[in-house]
Amino acid sequence: MPRQAPACPIHEVIGVFARPWVLHILYALSTQGPARFSQLKSRIEGISARLLAERLRLLEQQGFVYRNYEQTIPPTVTYGITHRMKDIERVLGELERVARKWGEPVTAAPGKERSLPTAK
Amino acid sequence: MPRQAPACPIHEVIGVFARPWVLHILYALSTQGPARFSQLKSRIEGISARLLAERLRLLEQQGFVYRNYEQTIPPTVTYGITHRMKDIERVLGELERVARKWGEPVTAAPGKERSLPTAK
DNA sequence: ATACTTAGTTACGCTATAATAACCACGGGA
DNA sequence: TCCCGTGGTTATTATAGCGTAACTAAGTAT
Structure with missing residues (x-):
């Protein structure tokens, strides 16, 4: 499946947040403030430059992260979260x-009885 | 990447909801009520039996869907959403x-200026 | 001249997983 | 006797996209 952008906004947002490293990146920017590229890279243990750049591009497109480019030598690029991301943070808090x-995940019970009590 | 179950509960839930067909399945069960397997399959246009079965298994494991098996001939299996899913529905409503x-997605602006106003 | 910095980009192999399709047991009906 | 419907499972193929690693520009410092 060619990872389409679904018509449904919920679907789209969830699709973005589920991709590898996205939550890590947003968490790092959210809790420790804006950061330059390499600074952010070292905050997030294990991420590669390739994926960090790609995910930041995606998050910027989606409006969850801003990018500030200063044409110094060497260049200074700063990333941070946007207002839109603040909205999402509230929802994530709810979640x-x-x-x-x-409490404990249901995953821990792989026996015969597979269901929880029904709703409605 | 072998799709691990992350320690973070948020990460895990988002991972489940982002997988193909999951939102469709939950939406169908939520808005049109419990259904039998083949009934559900025809509610969701385009899904295959394989993926429907696999996703239902996953959702049952995670406690978002219940499964009721009646040993008739032919068998009668009914699926529906759980209390846990009701919780999620509220969060999805927020989202x-x-x-x-x-309003309109930012995606519609692929120009030079790539950023939205910053937060904080 | 050479090395170092930042902020990436490019190339490449691997593999997890989606799509498609064929198959199964069970008993009832024609 | 053969086919039907239910609720799946199994096999096969195709590909999106992750991980790793090497490479780049442009100027400054040694």
Whole structure:
């Protein structure tokens, strides 16, 4: 599947956030403030320059991250989160609350009985 | 990458919801009520039996969908959403609200100026 | 002259996973 | 006797995209 941009905005946002490193990048920028490329790279253990650049490009396109390029030598490029990302942070907070409420993952019970009590 | 189950609960949930057909399945069950396998399959245009079965298995494991098996001939298997899914629906509602607020996607502006105004 | 810095880009192999299609058991009906 | 419907499973193929690594420009410092 050629990773389409779905018509549904929810689908699109979730698709972006699920890609590798995206949450790490946003978390790093969100909790430790704006950073230059290589600074950000060293904040995020294990990420490669290729993927960091690619994900930042994606996040910038989507409006979750801004990019500030200063044409110095060597160049100074600063990344940070946008207002739009602040909106998302609230939603993620909600999500974390409910996920935490569930406690232990159901994954830990791979037995015969496979279901939780139904809703409605 | 062998699709690991991340330690972070948010990461895990987002990973599940981003997989192909998952939102379609949950939407179909949520808006049109519980359904049998083949019924569900015809509600969701384009999905294959293989992926529908696999995604249902995943969603059941994660506790978002329940599965009720009746040993008739032919078998009767009913799927529906759980309480846990109801929690998520609220979060998705939030997400939709903010996404809608943004209006048109930023994607529509691939010019020189690539950034939105910064936050903080 | 050569090395060093930043902020990436390019090339390449590998593999996880989606798409498609064929197949299965079970008993009932024609 | 053969086919049908249900609820899947299995095999095969194709490809998106991740990981690794090497390379780049442009100026400054040694």
